Amino acid sequence: MMELPVELFLALRYLRPRRSFVSVITVLSFLGVTLGVMVLIVVLSVMAGFRQRLDDKIIGFNAHITVAMADGAVMYDYDKAIDLIKKDPDVLAASPIIRGPVVVVFHNHETPAFIKSVPMEGDDPVLPLKKYLIMGDYELRGDSVIVGSEWSKRNGAFPGDKIDIFGAAIVGALIHRKPGEPTDLPLPDEPIIRGVFQTGQFDYDLNFLLVSTEMAQHIWGMENAVHGIAVRVKNPDQAQAVRDRLNNSILPKTLEARTWMDDNRELFNAIATERVVMTFILFFVMVVAAFGLCSTLITITVQKSREIGLMKALGASDLQVSGVFLFHGVVVGLVGAVGGTIMGLGILHFRNPFRDFLLDRFHIQVFASSVYGQVDIPAVIDPLNVTLIAISAVVICILAALIPAVNAARLAPARALRYE
Numbered sequence: 001m002m003e004l005p006v007e008l009f010l011a012l013r014y015l016r017p018r019r020s021f022v023s024v025i026t027v028l029s030f031l032g033v034t035l036g037v038m039v040l041i042v043v044l045s046v047m048a049g050f051r052q053r054l055d056d057k058i059i060g061f062n063a064h065i066t067v068a069m070a071d072g073a074v075m076y077d078y079d080k081a082i083d084l085i086k087k088d089p090d091v092l093a094a095s096p097i098i099r100g101p102v103v104v105v106f107h108n109h110e111t112p113a114f115i116k117s118v119p120m121e122g123d124d125p126v127l128p129l130k131k132y133l134i135m136g137d138y139e140l141r142g143d144s145v146i147v148g149s150e151w152s153k154r155n156g157a158f159p160g161d162k163i164d165i166f167g168a169a170i171v172g173a174l175i176h177r178k179p180g181e182p183t184d185l186p187l188p189d190e191p192i193i194r195g196v197f198q199t200g201q202f203d204y205d206l207n208f209l210l211v212s213t214e215m216a217q218h219i220w221g222m223e224n225a226v227h228g229i230a231v232r233v234k235n236p237d238q239a240q241a242v243r244d245r246l247n248n249s250i251l252p253k254t255l256e257a258r259t260w261m262d263d264n265r266e267l268f269n270a271i272a273t274e275r276v277v278m279t280f281i282l283f284f285v286m287v288v289a290a291f292g293l294c295s296t297l298i299t300i301t302v303q304k305s306r307e308i309g310l311m312k313a314l315g316a317s318d319l320q321v322s323g324v325f326l327f328h329g330v331v332v333g334l335v336g337a338v339g340g341t342i343m344g345l346g347i348l349h350f351r352n353p354f355r356d357f358l359l360d361r362f363h364i365q366v367f368a369s370s371v372y373g374q375v376d377i378p379a380v381i382d383p384l385n386v387t388l389i390a391i392s393a394v395v396i397c398i399l400a401a402l403i404p405a406v407n408a409a410r411l412a413p414a415r416a417l418r419y420e
Helices: 006-015 021-061 078-085 149-155 168-175 202-207 213-220 236-250 265-303 305-313 318-349 351-362 383-409
Strands: 065-069 091-097 099-106 109-118 133-136 144-148 164-166 192-197 208-212 228-233 255-259
Touching: 021 265, 021 318, 021 383, 065 236, 078 091, 078 228, 078 236, 091 109, 109 149, 109 202, 109 213, 133 149, 144 149, 144 202, 149 192, 149 202, 168 213, 202 208, 208 213, 228 236, 236 255, 265 318, 265 383, 318 351, 318 383
Parallel strands: 109 208, 144 192
Antiparallel strands: 065 228, 065 255, 091 228, 099 109, 099 164, 133 192, 144 208
């Protein structure tokens, strides 16, 4: 049987639970490191999952690049602009788009919403939305509309029901009417709900309606005009390079291309900042636990000064004496890192069932979909991040044990054994 090094043997002996205040601090150090590792893994994995889910949903419901008039006006002759855009080798498809606010009336109940134009026949080559259909048919010929699942649920409107849509055409007629003169107001569109879509992004499922380009032009009073051109590229991550080529060498100066990242830059910056701040805050949980470990080892050096002096008197080197306390920190760090990693991965695996359990039994709502825009709690487990968190916990514990180890190594045997 292989014998343990004397430094590790003494370190494990000092870690044995005893009925003293030092043992309580040791247990708290273990728990602090374990909880710090667990919380860091869970929070960073959930935030990474939230970012990835947000990217997927934004890309899935929004064009990689949007080309519009630089001055914000509506776009005519958009077919010519589409031909120019398709000259870029990385562009897969381009189609006109109308997107804007409307008021929807159903059973005398008004709700604000947004319309989004899609081709009348077939799936959109730029934004393939047919895959999100969960009810009814993907049909947009004539007076047809497809609504989001959350809007359908809140308003009790389903395929076969008729709704009224009031758009900019009616608002514009009211604004430009002359006082005292009769005004012929355009009637609201009365499309029939043909289907219901669900993207999994709460905001889109609640606020957006899909209509044909022709109906969108009628709702907005934009005959032969659109708001812009939606563009799909081969690689969404290379959208900025395609945007630069379009703006610098392909499109006229009257048109401007913007990427999906440009339109959501504030949101992504907020998420990145929040992640960095949360990492620092939670990292200090392990730092606090390391201070507890440091205080424990300082107390042990005082209590065990006789043993330390005896070891040095018997020929133990300074490195061997300091090794006892460094091994103490290594053991605490390893146990905390392994325990925290196992607990963190376990919580991530059962995160959604646990959320449902809290809601059903205790009526505690965690990660509300109406706030976070997600129907479940997303998570992406990055093995590199998990490994770095575990290694950081061990390194912090070793650094915390360094000062007591140095103090113990500098203890003179004669002074330690003077009163023995």
